[in-house]
Amino acid sequence: MATMLEVSGLYHRYGGGENAHLAVNDLTFTVETGQLACIVGPSGCGKSTMLRCISGLIKPSGGEVSLHGDRVDGVPKDLAVVFQDYSRSLFPWLTVRQNVEFPLRWHGIGKDERRERAQEALEWVNLPNVANKYPWQLSGGMQQRVSIARALARRPALLLMDEPFASVDAQTRFELEDLLRKVQSAHGSTILLVTHDIDESVYLGDRVLVLSKSPATIVADLTVDLPAERDQITTRESAEFVSLRAEVARLLQSGAKTPAEVGGS
Numbered sequence: 001m002a003t004m005l006e007v008s009g010l011y012h013r014y015g016g017g018e019n020a021h022l023a024v025n026d027l028t029f030t031v032e033t034g035q036l037a038c039i040v041g042p043s044g045c046g047k048s049t050m051l052r053c054i055s056g057l058i059k060p061s062g063g064e065v066s067l068h069g070d071r072v073d074g075v076p077k078d079l080a081v082v083f084q085d086y087s088r089s090l091f092p093w094l095t096v097r098q099n100v101e102f103p104l105r106w107h108g109i110g111k112d113e114r115r116e117r118a119q120e121a122l123e124w125v126n127l128p129n130v131a132n133k134y135p136w137q138l139s140g141g142m143q144q145r146v147s148i149a150r151a152l153a154r155r156p157a158l159l160l161m162d163e164p165f166a167s168v169d170a171q172t173r174f175e176l177e178d179l180l181r182k183v184q185s186a187h188g189s190t191i192l193l194v195t196h197d198i199d200e201s202v203y204l205g206d207r208v209l210v211l212s213k214s215p216a217t218i219v220a221d222l223t224v225d226l227p228a229e230r231d232q233i234t235t236r237e238s239a240e241f242v243s244l245r246a247e248v249a250r251l252l253q254s255g256a257k258t259p260a261e262v263g264g265s
């Protein structure tokens with residue numbers, strides 16, 4: 001498998017002098033093409049900072065990020081991001097179709113192709129009949145599916161997802177998780193998804209990277225050896241799932257301590 005994303009020695013410090021705050025520290029990992037990698041870490045550990053550095057939204061204080069071998073320096077054209085808060089990421093005055101087409105227009109894609117790609121992406125997320133509605137006419141789960149369609153319509157080399165299902169109810173969350181795995185396997189998408197939910201990281205991921213508390217550093221990189229076809233009831237009941245979930249929980253608990261705390265305990 002070819003490497004899609006390479007993160008090497010990444011660190012980022014906000015501010016300077018006495019007010020400096022080290023948010024991520026020496027992150028090194030890769031994501032292979034076609035992989036769905038989950039990153040799980042405690043609240044405030046630096047997950048969003050890491051994603052901002054990977055997406056080129058902020059310049060890291062040090063280290064390197066490469067996408068298919070090209071060093072990231074600014075937001076790459078073939079990278080898309082889905083955020084947690086769908087209500088703030090969709091434009092309420094544009095229809096669903098116009099929202100999905102918006103970034104394509106910005107990237108100079110012609111009208112016919114924009115229309116075709118938007119319709120196709122809406123079909124991928126099981127929303128073929130809402131193109132002319134406005135986001136506020138849809139449920140929260142449907143709005144998040146529109147955000148996912150908008151990202152997929154770009155046909156990104158890498159899709160970054162920042163806690164994408166944290167703002168929907170439990171049942172919708174399960175539906176969206178299954179939809180994401182289905183779309184990812186049908187289209188071979190490469191996805192890096194950040195979550196603070198241990199169960200979600202194991203259920204969704206081909207791999208789970210576990211972060212320490214702030215400043216974030218990687219404490220483990222686990223392969224999820226579950227069948228590709230997953231089911232919200234039987235997979236979550238399986239011995240493999242239960243054992244992996246416990247391992248991630250243990251790692252988060254021990255890795256969530258700073259070296260000073262470990263030494264002092």
Ligand SMILES: Nc1ncnc2c1ncn2[C@@H]1O[C@H](COP(=O)(O)OP(=O)(O)OP(=O)(O)O)[C@@H](O)[C@H]1O
Pocket residue numbers: 014015021023041042043044045046047048049050196214
């Ligand atoms: N622009 C900023 N300036 C200064 N400090 C910041 C800035 N953004 C984040 N931080 C600090 O960096 C640390 C990591 O924040 P970040 O938002 O990356 O963590 P997170 O793991 O995504 O948090 P959460 O789980 O709550 O979403 C926090 O202590 C935060 O206060």
